[in-house]
Amino acid sequence: MKKIISIASMFCFVLVLNAQEKIQYIEYDLPNGIHVILHQDSATPIVAVSVLYHVGSKNENENRTGFAHFFEHLLFEGSENIERGEYDELVESNGGTLNANTSQDRTFYFEILPSNQLELGLWLESERMLHAKVNNKGIETQRSVVKEEKRQRVDNQPYASFITEMFLRSFPNHPYNWVPIGSMEHLDAAQEEDYVNFYKTFYVPSNATLSIAGDLDIEQTKKWIDKYFASMPKGQAINLYRDYLAYDNTTFQTKYGVEKNVFDEDLFFESTDKKAIAKINEFSNIPTLVKRTQKDSEPIDGIIKDVVYDNIQLPALFMGYKFPEQTNADSYALEMMNQVLSGGTSSRINKAVVEKKQMATFAFSFNYALEDSGLGIFAAIASKDVELDDIQGEFDMQIDKIKNELISDEEFQKIRTSIEANIVGMNSTVAGIAENLANNHVYFGSAEMTNTFLNKYLSVTKEDIQRVAQKYLTQDRRVILHYLPKEEK
């Protein structure tokens, strides 16, 4: 009897321990439209300063693909007050670290600094937002850096072009048609006008989310944010200022009808000349609007089957299914479905295709969830002398199985554990929290999702998993790519 009680009490305490502390934060908008999110955590005297610009490759002109990512590189080149090469140095010599990344949907910049350098981080990001400065040398340098990056990450990696090929065929009528790395020819063709327009269109306060997490004093931080970010005007006035910096007097006058010298050179936005004041006010009232892309739920046009020749030895199979946008209620069940199929070495695809039948050297599936749409991708690199059609047959059997049978309790338990471990890990650093809060604000319209994500997953049932498998794994609508060695062409 005693034993039973102790086991029961043990059980209770496990449940108690499981309650996760909520991530607390405050959020507000500046008059110029910047959305601010602040999360205070003083456990470590560091602070992560991040700015998310809601611009990714899907906002690019189809003749300038790769531009969003290229632009990310350019924005480390300097500003009106930061010399070329000084940006990195300022961060590193003050004990910090920095980086950035670009997806189809957004561009994200961050610094992790000692918390007593928070003001420096805010200044750096505000410089980038207000008046980044790029010269031709910088453009040339970054162009070759980006080309090198593409060579390393895509061209020289066997099979790596499958994402490009898959999106190309799955999204004929949406800018997901191309991927963030884009086209090097387009980058070569870019003119000065392209850079200026991109900056003026997307790098404006109303398109930015400033997310800061770490050891910070909320009131002091707000003051600094006012100083460096709220001091930027709203609307198109920021672009009036940028043109003032960039244009000679004649060009400026032709465009705006006033001479440059009516403005105060050092305190542009506090110019006292009446004409200047009028201009600034006029342009503050013209909003900066970013044209948003539409959600894409257009089904794949039947079975699209193609062959891609690559520098490879072993043929490979890639299959793509149209999944919904990441905010769709079904995406949680789809992610859990994917865990059953491909989460870890004991998952169904790995056990069946790789270990038991040894049809493939690698086989896996994953969900590519984006703001406007998504793809579920199945991939396998064939073992020697195995036909791709046979691997497809095996994949199809696995797909039938998950559509026709509920998953086992044991599998269900395992995927819940792994999903939970993954989500918990996402919030283990202040940089991770800053990023999650910003992402969730931008994509879900709710930073609070950071606290409720796990519940969404944990409320998925085995039946839900079966239902979404039936709904989205459409065998008559999918892209099937065969990767074959170039010599066989």
Added chain:
Amino acid sequence: MKNIKYSLFVILIPFIGWNQVDRSIIPAAGEAKEIKLKDSEVFTTSNGITVILSENHKIPRVSINYISGADPRIEGDKSGLSSMAGELIMSGTASLTKDELDNKIDFIGANLSASENSIRLSCLTKHFSTGLSLMEDVAKNASFPKDEVNRIKKQAESNLSATKSSADEMANNAVVKVNFAGHPYGNVMTEASLANISRDDLIAYYQSTFTPQESYIVIVGDINRESAENLVNKHFGSWEGKKPFKKKYPSTNRNTGGNKVYFVDKPGAVQSVIYITFPVDMDLSSSDQIETKLLFNILGGGGFGNRLMQNLREDKAYTYGCYSRLSLTDNGSWLSAGGNFRNAVTDSAITEIMYELKNIATNMVSDKELSMTKASSSGRFARSLEQPSTIARFALNSIKYNLDKDYYQKYLQKLNGMSKEMVLDVAQKHIPFENCNIVVVGNSEIIDKLLPFDGDNNIELLDPYGNPKERMRPSDLTGNQVINNYLMKVTGSATMKEVLKKNKSIKTYKEVTELSMAQMPGALTLTKMFKSPKTSSMKMEMNGMVLQSGYFTGKKGFNQNMQTGKKDLTKDEVEEKKKSFGLFPQLNYAKNNITVEAIGIEPKGSDEYYVIKIIDGENEEFQYFNKNDFLLANTLSIVTAPEGGEPAENSVEYSDYKEVNGILFPQTQIMSFGNVTFSGTVKSNQINSDIDFSEFNEK
């Protein structure tokens, strides 16, 4: 009316103005924050474990780290025992095979790992109890399965072969050996010591190390005191281990008679690895460690601003990087300053590093250096605190070394309070700039330049593992004589004429070798074929997948691999190939103006070897022939890289010669390419069988 409106508008302007700031001013740093580290709880178990608990409920995850209370021991002729035991602890327990253990860990999404004196678990709070059961099993019942012991020993063998081609590893071995003679830190595994390690030794080490007495358990994360105490008592409270091994060794071993030069020969090296090194009398309880770390950061830690980097890279361009590193540990600490330098500037580099050591120990550092180094050090310190393992380490250090209660809390303030005077004080105390150990790994051609640095004009030679080595003695035979003896030996011939005749009778040759790699499971198959006069091929496969292949007709050919695809041989490569064909490339040397030079006779272990240098234009190869039987023991080739890249080094060790059709073939071949090592076992040698090149023919 219109006017009024307008004037109102003007009046309003200042109020809705943007308070523009002077953006040209870079914001200054605020005051360094006090670190709010939560106090750790400490309790002990009845069987002698000190448990340190650092609660952090931010995320529902817990990590627990067991650290043995045993002292490191001198391993002597079994050097490497402890590190090998550490690798094997996760290889299975009395009730679980390695696969079963791995699966159970995966099922709860946990991380469980071990080292030579610790075991660490990290998982979600709700799986902590399950995870602890696995950790308990590993701590108490690791079974050291025979096949796993063999696997890890094989892996260690490959790593040892790689050591001999890694100047950096050889330098590290030499550094610990010269600083820590007669001390456990001087344990460096050799082929001989590896062979001496038995499964029983491993088990004995495990039992006298993984034991509760005097050990520590550090728990960090989402757990309260009561649960922690219950769980530790449940899983480890009744653990009855053996007595831990205890013995302290003096930690410092400084020179007294001036600087001492140690040289490790790396044939053909075009760069020297230089470390100026000395023990530092300090451990984690020393009160002057903050200023000492600051001192060595200014000298050569971290980024570009430090003195060694400024002088040797920015100013003199002797190197890509020159650093100093303070290794601060429980049982002994040391400093190493140096980097990689071109042969020609080896002596100048030593002069400059010695100058910097003396300078910083005799003159005050500048204000700017001090403040910049403080800034980057405090940033690094602060960022490291986000890792729960850092907090755990601090909690442990505080207890173990009896540090002030607020030592880490106040760390940044203390760091910022350091003055130039304090830095000079520790520099004078810790830098013996006239009694350093100077370790150089490099080309023996530069050794004479090092003599002036040695206090007693007597450079000590070390082998790749840092053990004293005898000097090479002059060869009694010429290079060609040694090679001819080798050729006669392997072909079973009495004269060179007979060798040529036998060679001519070989029309085809095929060799299949199975290769295994330490870092990778599964075997690779290497197939080499040759057909007289000059056709040859190679193919490397894994599970039927061809990773790499090459083919040469005598006039043209190609190489192919998974990354770059198929590439035809260039004109230069064709010329290269033409020189080296058949079973005995040595037979073609004379025709191709390849020179052969006997460097000397080198003692190694109980045998002696003729060292022969083969020079072909820019490329060099060294061949080592056993003096007893003239069999080729190993080759070492240096391939210069185009465009100023690092030269690559390939080495092959040959052993277990076996006779096939009257010719001796090595059955074991250990190949190292850079830092990748393959252990090869020959599966077949076929002479004059039918061979088929059709798979290589152009389609």
